[in-house]
Amino acid sequence: MNFVLILSGLVLLIILWLVIDFRLGRRKHLSAASKMETNILHGSFEIFTHGKELFHDYFQEIREAKRHIHVLFYIVKDDAISQEFFTLLKEKAREGVEVRLLLDRLGSWKVKRAAVTALKEAGAQFAFSNRIKLPFLFYSAQVRNHRKISIIDGKIGYLGGYNIGKEYIDEDSSLSPWRDYHLKITGESVNSLQSEFLIDWNEYAGENLQDHHVYFPEPALKGAVRHQFLPTEAGQLEKNFIRLIQKAEHSIMIGTPYFIPSAAIFTELQEARRRGVSITIIVPFTADHLLVQEASFRYLRQLLKMGAAVYQYKNGFYHAKTIVIDDNICDIGTANFDQRSLFLNKEINCYIYDPDFIGRLKDIIEKDILDSEQLTLAALNKPNTLRTTKETIARAIAYFL
Template sequence: MKFVLILSGLLVLIIIWLVLDFRLGRRKHHLITSKIETGILHGELDIFTHGKEFFRRYFSELQKAQKHIHILYYIVKNDSLGREFFTILKEKARVGVEVRLLIDRLGSFTIKKKEIKELKDAGVLVAFSNRVKLPFLFYSAQVRNHRKISIIDGKVGFMGGFNIGKEYIDEDPKLSPWRDYQLIITGESVNFLQSEFLLDWNEYSSKKVQNEPSYFPKLPKGSIRHQFNPTEAGLLEGIFIDLIKKADKSIIIGTPYFIPSASIFRELLAARRRGVSITLLVPYTADHILVQEASFHFLRKLLTEGSLVYQYQNGFYHAKTILIDDKICDIGTANFDKRSLFLNKEINCYIYDPAFIERMRQVIKKDILDSKLLSLEDLNKPDLWRSVKETFARVISHFL
């Protein structure tokens, strides 16, 4: 009995510590975070939807670099694709190209000290973002740098959903083929991606860097109107709400995880009730436990209100996009979940070009053809184990 009381007391203390750690850490994070967004920029954008196609182009651009390569990734895995990636970076560093690699400490946990030493010995500058640290251990373990951007010679930029790992080139049998959306960007807006990378680099690296002129070459304006919005600590929620409010006819959301905040979900329901059609595209197969179960509560309500929910069946759907009428297209690193909304560092591109938006509409139309329409009857079939998982998923949904 005494042992049980001691154990219970310890459990209570641990829960109190976790709650205080998280709340105080979040409060501090909010205090030091400010909103950043660009004005309307003009560049040239193209999109990749398949990993093998993307990585052929990406690695080719890396190999062509002459001055500097600046890369920020959430996940770099210690597998065949990761090793090929590291080999290119080491080769470029050895011939005098400045190579800076910033990777998330937990997202890239499979990278060992040996690989880091080899990179550094070759001249690659390596830093880890978002280390778990005191005084808020639990909170800092939750806040990840989920941005995925690369800038080559200050002239070519990449951003989107792809990380570095073999599953992204269809070498994971469970999740193949992998479906994602990745932008390649040229023109004046590459300067902002460069600025954002350097801000993150200087926050986490002991080897600070100045804004050297060569990092920001004079770049031509392109034809596609767009802007960038890096977010963290809850800033994304307001942006998504503003997007939803702009909808007059239709909202299309593509996301691997649909776990909206209460405020965003209220706005979605309000849009549906004023006559806006809502289409949601999500995976049929989950890549993490409980993420699907956490979405079912919201999907039932959307289906009841007449929304359409499609589950992608031709592999795993990891893309992140929102289309508002024919006015705005959002492509970026943020998922439609509470982790991206409130915890992660993200960066999204908001595109206002009618031709590009129509192109994205056709991409999504193709993905819908590879999907199964979910019905309310499917979700309401009696399933005790699913109900248990749903209950637990709702309790911890803030961390999914």
């Protein structure tokens, strides 16, 4: 009996510590986070939807870099493509090109100390972002730097959903082919991506380089695509998504690997449906994480009742992150449509206001819908004890999925 009482007391103390740690950590994070978004910018855009094509282009631009290569990723694995990536960076550093690499500490946990040492010995500069640290160990373990941006010579930028690992180039049989959206950007807005990288570099590497004009060259061409970047953290993304949804007059299209909206966002989606806005959602048929699919079902079930269309992508794994509002605005970035991206992660999204680009994106989405199976309310309501159990568990921990 004494043992049970002691064990129960320890469990309660741990739970109390986790709650206090998380609440105080979040309060500190909220007080420190500053709202940032760029003005309307102009640039030129390419969109990649296949990893092999993206990384062929990306690695070639790295090979041709003359002055500096600045890279921030959430995940870099320890596999063949990751080693090729590190080899390229080391080669460029030995050539005298400035290389700075910033990786999320937990997302890139497979990166070995030897690989970091080799990068530094070659002359590259390296830092981990978002380390787990005191005094809020649990909260800091939850807040990840989920941004994926690269800037090459201050002239070319990349932003989107791809990380570096074999699954992203269709070499993981369980998740192949991998479907994602990633932007290649040229024009004046590359300077804004550069600035965002340097803000994160200063925070985690302790080096302030914002006043170094060499990183901000005058763009050769301005570009025609109107857009802006919105870096977010600590709950800022929720308000951005709500504003997007409120702008919709005719249609909302959402592509996401994880559909776990906040209560406020879900209310806005329901309100949009009530005023006659069509809602189309694309999610994966096959999940890559435990319980994320079950966490989405309670939201999808209600939207289906209201006449929304939901498609489960079946030609591999769907990891794209996009929102299209009417034919006026599209959002492509690093943020998922889930509560982790909304409230915990550092993210960066690009809002694009160009009709031609939005038309191209909608063509891509329509192709993805053709590679999907429409989810029905009857399928979700069919009795399934295991699924119901998973939904119950997922609902309790949806914030952290």
